[in-house]
Amino acid sequence: MPSFSLRYKILIILGCYVFGILVMFVVSQEDLTTAKDKLEVVELAYSLNSIILEVRRYEKNFLLYGTREALQENTRQLALALETVETISGKVAKFKVHPMLLKLKNLTLAYQSGMELLLRKWSENSKVELGGLADELRSQGQDMTELSKELVRFEHNQIRTILNELARRLIVWSLVAIAVGIFMPLVMSFGIFKPLRIIKEATEDIALGRFSKIEVLDTRDEMQQVMEAFNIMVKELERRQDQLVQSQKLSSIGTLTAGIAHQLNNPLNNISTSCQIAVDDFDAGDPVFIKQMLKNIEQETYRARDVVQGLLEFSRVKEFELHPANLWDVVNRSVKLVKSQVPSAIKLYVDIPENLRVPMDVQRIQEVLIIMIINASQAIIGEGEISLSAFVDKAKKEAVIEIRDTGTGIPAEIKDRLFDPFYTTKEEGQGTGLGLSIAYGIIRKHNGEIVVESVVGEGASFLIHLPLIADQVDERGEQS
Secondary structure, three states, X not given: XXXXXXXXXXXXXXXXXXXXXXXXXXXXXXXXHHHHHHHHHHHHHHHHHHHHHHHHHHHHHHHHHOXXXXXXXXXHHXXXXXXXXXXXXXXOOOOOOHHHHHHHHXXXXXXXXXXXXXXXXXXXXXXXXXXXXXXXXHXXXXXXXXXXXXHHHHHHXXXXXXXXXXXXXXXXXXXXXXXXXXXXXXXXXXXXHHHHHHHHHHHHHHHOOOOOOOOOOOOOOHHHHXXXXXXXXXXXXXXXXHHHHHHHHHHHHHHHHHHHHHHHHHHHHHHHHHHHHHHHOOOOOOHHHHHHHHHHHHHHHHHHHHHHHHXXXXXXXXXXXXXXXXXXXXHHHHHHHHHHHOOOOEEEEEEOOOOOEEEEOHHHXXXXXXXXXXXXXXXXXXXXXXXXXXXXXXXXXXXXXEEEEOOOOOOHHHHOOOOOOOOOOOOOOOOOXXXXXXXXXXXXXXXXXXXXXXXXXXXXXXXXXXEOOOOOEOOOOOEO
């Protein structure tokens, strides 16, 4: 199948439409011209019929009264009839009525010959008997009258037929025009509006943080090229978003490093102290005490290992992948990583069901939770509280995570811009404005939703909605 550009497709469709209208115009014009010619013929046929009736009237007067004036007028009207026949004949040479007109002409000529014969006999002897010849002329005159009437009726019927055919053709062409008028928008819808609608919906998804490729329609024109280019753009945007996420993650790692160092400092100090005590008391030979010191060293080593392992898992680059995970574990690991960044005057409370498993990308949900906890702590001036809770909305088949703080709250005028990239209310150098935007994108990638509820002066509550595979999920992440 040849490939045409969208412009040529539209031009072809419009060309066919215009061509159809021109054909309809030409055919209709031809029918109207024929009808016009037929009307002229009917007018002449009416006139011919009237003339023949005059011929018959003067014929009757002559046969009744034998006046020369009647005979002369009959001859004059007869010549006029033949002249009218000739006029009509020139107009109907291509029409069906032409044979009938020839018959009428021959009959009129025969009648004329009869009248000339009658005139000669009457001129020789005005008292001569004309019975047989008169009867023949009357018969021919009657035939002429009937044939002229038939001529008028025939042409009337022809005009009616032409007008009916014209009306039928106009109906057919109108239906064709309507069909083309319906077909063209359908073609336009498939070729232009449908792809544009798909792109519009995909663009709205991008605005919501969902980077989904669109189905490329096989239109073989510019719209297909646009859709293919759109998919390339989506892929690039997704890659750039991943870069932003990683950049934000690196920023978070940098922020967490000082806190992690502090978290490592305590177990290392404990290890050092236990080692020193064990060395000092080694010569005393108390194995129970030495064993207790070694256990302390082991516990503090595990503690340090968990801190480092949590940071390593958080910083590792992984492809986005959904797996049922225990929400309680994910939240607590996130809290451990970020706790050192929360001022001591702010209390952190966690109330998560221990057996709640949610399909998620653990690493990215951790990133969201860390962003939300840090933002919540920065919104609190002085003492305050941050609480993390969760529950299952069985009606909507989703898990809802709530991060609530007792900070200053969020003004109504900035709520709509809160998740916009690079939008921040912090002072210059205090934030990039990417945190909440990235968190929003991650949640949308989970086919979830994040909303904020806040009253100025009363803190803020961020609700994260994540879809569940089933109403209830057992400890293995399978439907129970």
